[in-house]
Amino acid sequence: MSGRIDIALIGVGLVGSAVIKQLASVPALSSLKVVALQNSRKTLLAAPGQALALENWQSQLENNGVPALSLEQLVTELKNIQAKNQRHIAVVDNTSNDSVACFYPSFLHAGFSVVTPNKKAFSGSLDLFSAIEEAKQDDSKPLVYQESTVGAGLPIIGTLKDLVATGDKIKKVEGVLSGTMSYIFNEFSPAAGSTTKFSEIVSVARQNGYTEPHPGDDLSGSDVARKLTILSRLIPGLAYELPRGFASVSTQSLTPAGLADEANADVYVQRLPEFDAEFDEIRAKAQAKHCVLRYVGLIDVEKKVIKAGLEEYPADHPFATSLGGSDNIISFTTERYQRPLLVQGAGAGADVTAMGVVADLVRVAERRG
Amino acid sequence: MSGRIDIALIGVGLVGSAVIKQLASVPALSSLKVVALQNSRKTLLAAPGQALALENWQSQLENNGVPALSLEQLVTELKNIQAKNQRHIAVVDNTSNDSVACFYPSFLHAGFSVVTPNKKAFSGSLDLFSAIEEAKQDDSKPLVYQESTVGAGLPIIGTLKDLVATGDKIKKVEGVLSGTMSYIFNEFSPAAGSTTKFSEIVSVARQNGYTEPHPGDDLSGSDVARKLTILSRLIPGLAYELPRGFASVSTQSLTPAGLADEANADVYVQRLPEFDAEFDEIRAKAQAKHCVLRYVGLIDVEKKVIKAGLEEYPADHPFATSLGGSDNIISFTTERYQRPLLVQGAGAGADVTAMGVVADLVRVAERRG
Numbered sequence: 124m125s126g127r128i129d130i131a132l133i134g135v136g137l138v139g140s141a142v143i144k145q146l147a148s149v150p151a152l153s154s155l156k157v158v159a160l161q162n163s164r165k166t167l168l169a170a171p172g173q174a175l176a177l178e179n180w181q182s183q184l185e186n187n188g189v190p191a192l193s194l195e196q197l198v199t200e201l202k203n204i205q206a207k208n209q210r211h212i213a214v215v216d217n218t219s220n221d222s223v224a225c226f227y228p229s230f231l232h233a234g235f236s237v238v239t240p241n242k243k244a245f246s247g248s249l250d251l252f253s254a255i256e257e258a259k260q261d262d263s264k265p266l267v268y269q270e271s272t273v274g275a276g277l278p279i280i281g282t283l284k285d286l287v288a289t290g291d292k293i294k295k296v297e298g299v300l301s302g303t304m305s306y307i308f309n310e311f312s313p314a315a316g317s318t319t320k321f322s323e324i325v326s327v328a329r330q331n332g333y334t335e336p337h338p339g340d341d342l343s344g345s346d347v348a349r350k351l352t353i354l355s356r357l358i359p360g361l362a363y364e365l366p367r368g369f370a371s372v373s374t375q376s377l378t379p380a381g382l383a384d385e386a387n388a389d390v391y392v393q394r395l396p397e398f399d400a401e402f403d404e405i406r407a408k409a410q411a412k413h414c415v416l417r418y419v420g421l422i423d424v425e426k427k428v429i430k431a432g433l434e435e436y437p438a439d440h441p442f443a444t445s446l447g448g449s450d451n452i453i454s455f456t457t458e459r460y461q462r463p464l465l466v467q468g469a470g471a472g473a474d475v476t477a478m479g480v481v482a483d484l485v486r487v488a489e490r491r492g
Numbered sequence: 493m494s495g496r497i498d499i500a501l502i503g504v505g506l507v508g509s510a511v512i513k514q515l516a517s518v519p520a521l522s523s524l525k526v527v528a529l530q531n532s533r534k535t536l537l538a539a540p541g542q543a544l545a546l547e548n549w550q551s552q553l554e555n556n557g558v559p560a561l562s563l564e565q566l567v568t569e570l571k572n573i574q575a576k577n578q579r580h581i582a583v584v585d586n587t588s589n590d591s592v593a594c595f596y597p598s599f600l601h602a603g604f605s606v607v608t609p610n611k612k613a614f615s616g617s618l619d620l621f622s623a624i625e626e627a628k629q630d631d632s633k634p635l636v637y638q639e640s641t642v643g644a645g646l647p648i649i650g651t652l653k654d655l656v657a658t659g660d661k662i663k664k665v666e667g668v669l670s671g672t673m674s675y676i677f678n679e680f681s682p683a684a685g686s687t688t689k690f691s692e693i694v695s696v697a698r699q700n701g702y703t704e705p706h707p708g709d710d711l712s713g714s715d716v717a718r719k720l721t722i723l724s725r726l727i728p729g730l731a732y733e734l735p736r737g738f739a740s741v742s743t744q745s746l747t748p749a750g751l752a753d754e755a756n757a758d759v760y761v762q763r764l765p766e767f768d769a770e771f772d773e774i775r776a777k778a779q780a781k782h783c784v785l786r787y788v789g790l791i792d793v794e795k796k797v798i799k800a801g802l803e804e805y806p807a808d809h810p811f812a813t814s815l816g817g818s819d820n821i822i823s824f825t826t827e828r829y830q831r832p833l834l835v836q837g838a839g840a841g842a843d844v845t846a847m848g849v850v851a852d853l854v855r856v857a858e859r860r861g
Contacts, residue, residue: 149659277833278647278654285645285851290518314808439683441836444813448831459843462817464646467810468833475828482654490858 126492129174129210130484131159131201131235134217135184138240141477142217146484147177154492155484158204158212159197160184166192168200171207194226198233205234211491213266213484216241227267228254234263236491238483240271240476245356246349247368252356266487271479273300273350274451274470282466283357283455291457293358296422298453299442300350302471303334303341304418306449312406312416314438321402322395329392333449337388339378344418347431348372351420355429364427375432377418409435415443441465495861498543498579499853500528500570500604503586504553507609510846511586515853516546523861524853527573527581528566529553535561537569540576563595567602574603580860582635582853585610596636597623603632605860607852609640609845614725615718616737621725635856640848642669642719643820643839651835652726652824660826662727665791667822668811669719671840672703672710673787675818681775681785683807690771691764698761702818706757708747713787716800717741720789724798733796744801746787778804784812810834 130146132139139162146152156174160167165188169175175183192200205212214230216223216239224244227237228251244251259267270280286293299305310324311317325342328334334341348369355361365371376383378391379398385391409416414435419442422429436442446452451470454463469475499515501508508531515521525543529536534557538544544552561569574581583599585592585608593613596606597620613620628636639649655662668674679693680686694711697703703710717738724730734740745752747760748767754760778785783804788811791798805811815821820839823832838844 145659149657151657152659276654276658276828278651278835281650282647285647285847285854288518288520288854289645289847289850290514290521291847439813441810441814444808445810445834450831459645459841459847460837462819462838464835464837465814466647466833466835468829469831472828478654478658478660478828481658485654485657 126488127154127156127210128484128488128492129156129158129204129208129212131161131197131212131214132157132217133161133197133214133223134220135160135162135180136217137473138476138480139215139217141473142215142480143177143180145477145481152481152485155488156210158208159201160188161191161197164191165189166197169204171204194223194229198229201235202233211236211487213238213487215239215480215484217480219243221247225251228258231255231258231265231267232261234261234265236266236268236487238268238480238487240269240275240480242272242349242353245269245272246352249363249366249368252368264491266490268483268486269353270483271476272353274453274466274468275472276475276478276482277451277453277466277468277470279453279466280353280357282464283354286455286457286459287357287359291459293424293455293457295424295456295463296354296358296420296453297456298420298451299417299446300420300451300453300470301341301346301418302449302451302469303328304344304347305446305451305470306333308415308417309446309448311402312409314415314443316410320396320399322392322399325395326392337386337391339382339385339388339391342377344374344376344431345369347418347420348374351422351429351431355422358422358424361422361424361427361429365429373428373430373432375430377433405433413438417442441467495857496523496525496579497853497857497861498525498527498573498577498581500530500566500581500583501526501586502530502566502583502592503589504529504531504549505586506842507845507849508584508586510842511584511849512546512549514846514850521850521854524857525579527577528570529557530560530566533560534558535566538573540573563592563598567598570604571602580605580856582607582856584608584849584853586849588612590616594620596620597627600624600627600634600636601630603630603634605635605637605856607637607849607856609638609644609849611641611718611722614638614641615721618732618735618737621737633860635859637852637855638722639852640845641722643822643835643837644841645844645847645851646820646822646835646837646839648822648835649722649726651833652723655824655826655828656726656728660828662793662824662826664793664825664832665723665727665789665822666825667789667820668786668815669789669820669822669839670710670715670787671818671820671838672697673716674815674820674839675702677784677786678815678817680771681778683784683812685779689765689768691761691768694764695761706755706760708751708754708757708760711746713743713745713800714738716787716789717743720791720798720800724791727791727793730791730793730796730798734798742797742799742801744799746802774802782807786811810836
């Protein structure tokens with residue numbers, strides 16, 4: 124089906140393991156060969172001309188791996204492998220690590236493509252983003268694919284790229300972009316109304332593993348701000364608007380002011396009920412207008428407004444009626460799509476995130492394999 | 493941005509003109525060179541090493557074109573151009589012609605890629621579909637892209653291909669796939685209820701150009717059946733289920749039995765009110781259950797059921813609440829997306845159809861340019 128490429132996987136946690144599982148279980152993907160695996164402790168490299176056997180990668184990595192290489196060393200080893208195998212190499216970053224993200228320009232200058240669900244490189248400083256854009260111009264034509272950075276496997280980045288590439292004018296991008304925020308407000312403010320307390324929903328979400336270990340990391344809105352940064356950098360006219368990346372996005376934190384400095388997650392959750400009345404009030408105001416509350420990201424291209432925060436939507440709006448679970452939804456309003464183009468579905472989870480990564484690897488193999 | 497390819501455009505009506513406009517107006521697409529234009533009357537070929545100037549293509553085609561070449565002759569001329577230009581050629585079929593569709597295997601065997609919004613080749617006989625699949629294996633590795641055959645520029649075909657390629661198991665595909673049917677039932681059966689007569693809505697739709705010249709061609713459901721055929725042939729286990737293509741799909745026609753043979757469109761529309769009571773009854777039954785009516789296509793993979801027809805949906809279902817105008821909506825339920833992945837938006841129109849075609853051309857240029 125696709126050309127043959129070699130793959131180096133950095134990070135073999137939940138998402139990385141799901142990537143390996145998909146590569147190993149789909150016969151048509153057998154031309155995508157894993158030649159390197161690395162986690163924070165160990166590195167496993169394939170012998171020249173060989174690929175790693177994926178059936179028992181855990182024990183191989185544990186028993187046959189060397190102590191984890193530095194990223195500089197990894198590049199050197201991958202260059203050796205490439206010199207012998209004569210195949211294009213794609214580096215997959217399955218971490219959420221800043222230091223790996225900062226290394227993308229080096230991977231690209233070495234001639235390797237980069238595929239990743241890691242938001243850090245594309246949502247951080249403009250310097251890093253610009254360095255990546257510049258490194259993509261390298262003579263070896265390395266590719267960068269990042270579908271899973273927004274909405275996991277949902278066709279969001281690819282759709283926005285197609286709209287832009289074919290000359291459509293993006294007017295507005297708006298969406299529920301955080302699975303955790305989606306869950307919380309689908310429960311807190313359903314179209315039919317609710318009286319459940321905000322703190323109670325957050326507490327249940329945390330118990331079920333839907334939040335970060337510290338729920339304040341979700342309620343800060345920074346995940347949404349990062350995704351808005353990634354999207355806005357794909358839009359002509361906005362690409363260079365956010366000098367400090369997600370830190371430049373106007374972001375409403377839902378952590379009550381009184382808990383802003385509470386680093387202890389247990390204490391944070393215990394004290395959250397003190398602020399339920401504030402949330403009740405905001406909800407009551409929305410319900411009085413027959414509206415629901417959603418935590419959304421918004422990019423208004425003409426006004427150059429990029430912001431994350433709580434918004435009210437009428438009860439018959441797709442954001443009010445259509446969502447469930449921890450679904451993401453994104454709406455593109457453009458010159459061609461005056462009625463918006465909508466994409467909706469699970470926006471988090473190892474399998475759907477890995478799907479976006481593997482589909483991106485197929486694209487690299489089709490183009491460079 | 494993308495590699496350089498040469499393009500031959502067959503059909504320069506509404507969609508073809510929009511394709512040319514997009515190619516001419518987006519600077520980043522300047523490496524996609526049009527070397528041939530053809531309509532039913534004339535053919536215009538570029539000189540060796542040259543591309544056609546797109547600013548004044550209409551007058552060029554009219555004044556400098558030769559009488560339309562046969563498709564065999566066109567292949568010969570394109571081979572000459574390719575021998576001189578040494579670039580990959582993509583043939584774009586912007587017609588809805590059966591005879592052009594039947595020629596795809598010849599284009600592919602000649603080494604040309606095919607990009608098209610024409611549904612005919614992929615929704616007709618299994619023989620033609622199989623011949624195309626076989627011709628794609630040609631040594632010259634020609635590509636076939638067809639995003640705009642279902643939902644125009646909406647990411648439907650690409651999304652289904654990614655789900656399959658990464659090993660997801662498709663369980664159900666369900667959607668409002670005809671813009672005309674969407675408009676008619678959004679008006680006839682909105683979530684809030686309606687008493688407007690079916691015949692009246694069809695008549696208005698026809699006056700506004702939303703239907704085929706003979707509305708029976710929409711109400712037959714064959715457009716939906718064709719799209720279901722295209723989608724089902726991308727699903728492992730179903731690809732070879734429909735021997736006669738769309739004619740093998742179980743399809744409910746909305747043309748009343750008494751009008752089945754009425755070839756005169758004016759008479760058809762004049763007589764439609766005779767059957768309004770039947771439609772009123774179906775609507776009343778749905779409304780009594782707090783449901784709306786939608787004309788949908790359904791693929792149930794496990795049961796191997798592929799059918800097009802009227803279905804009832806509860807008033808809070810996305811198909812009931814979220815649609816407007818002539819939107820398409822499609823829902824993929826899979827092993828990974830237990831809550832379905834939804835794509836929604838304008839599914840017809842020259843600009844959005846051309847967008848799908850041009851985005852496909854970019855993919856061909858990225859892979860073969």
